[in-house]
Amino acid sequence: MRRQRHGTQGHDNRQGRARSGGGRLRLIGGRFRRRLLPVPDHPGLRPTPDRMRETLFNWLANDIDSRTRALDLFAGTGALGLEALSRGAGEVHFVEADRQVARQIEQNLATLEVTMPVHQQDAHAFLDTRPVQPFHLVFLDPPFRQDLITDCCQRLDQEGWLADDALIHVETEAELIPHLPAGWRLIRETRAGDSHARLYRRESAQ
Template sequence: MTRRPSPPRRSGRPTGGQPGGKSAGRRVAGRLRIIGGDYRRRLLPVLDSPGLRPTPDRVRETLFNWLAAALPGARVLDLFAGTGALGLEALSRGAGDATFVERDARVAGQLGENLATLGAMERGRVVTADATAFLAGPPTPCSLVFLDPPFRQGLAEPCCAALEAGWLAEDAFIYLECEAGLTPVVPATWRLHREVRAGDSHGRLYRRATTPQSN
């Protein structure tokens, strides 16, 4: 799931959508390329929307190399989904299902259409909602979560804390992308597994453990 000026960017994604509408009447700014798996090399429209752009190919390739063993059958939650670059890549590489949470109805509608284009509607669900409001609802444990909130809005830490309220499987992976220079406070049960930097963003992959980390 390169940063924005104002409004805050969302790694290929603004914030949290139900499929709807047609692409006609929406300005397409570019294409998202799936880089591996069943949908490899498929190109999907990316809307012309402030701050919206896919997570760079190099970062996605690195991240999904790290996650290769965890993807088959994974239950995925893609928060602040935007283009859905990370969730779609996970589906392409064998994830069992994915829920995409996107606040912007236009962006969510395009994401739903892209799922249909890939023939992935049975495994992908788009929810039009603010991510923080979504996390306040009834949880479903997930084995892989992508969290890429808008920069400089103070959303990373509250969302990380909210995920601990039943949204994470015991040994879940959590990928958090935020602005460079920010070291977010995460739950004590999360262990830093890998990290990657690109431009003014810093991506951290955590693995949830059964016991809190000792100081």
């Protein structure tokens, strides 16, 4: 996950656990199903658990196709963005502040013979840029207990990053009730351990 000191930012290390060595990320569905990809040896980095990814992508089964533009804003290993690609998303942007971790995402994309943008920068710096086109699907799983959700969600909503009916996956510490834009409708949620995952749809203004 992203730390304030430009450390690893992705959803994959939100619990701050250290690893003694690199590991493997297993893609669980779609065209790259069962492919194993390396995870770098980086403190606290680990793939999002298979069970949680499987639940999320079951929710999204009818909402991902070749027209889908997705954003993995706190990418870490890129597990969610890579899974979206495997399930048929046409375009995925990965945002990861740590150079080593971002480079591994690039290498894993090359292994899968897929070319997609990997932005090696802080998530807030990325949101300071101007969106070329809105995204249909956003994965938002910032570091826990750093009060990042509200600002990111407001900026995504107000600065042209989201399509009118975009889906936004928000993962937080279990005790947090996020304050989100008024037009976001909760459609699914689940809890596992210290994590609470919610899926929202941004509804068009009437």
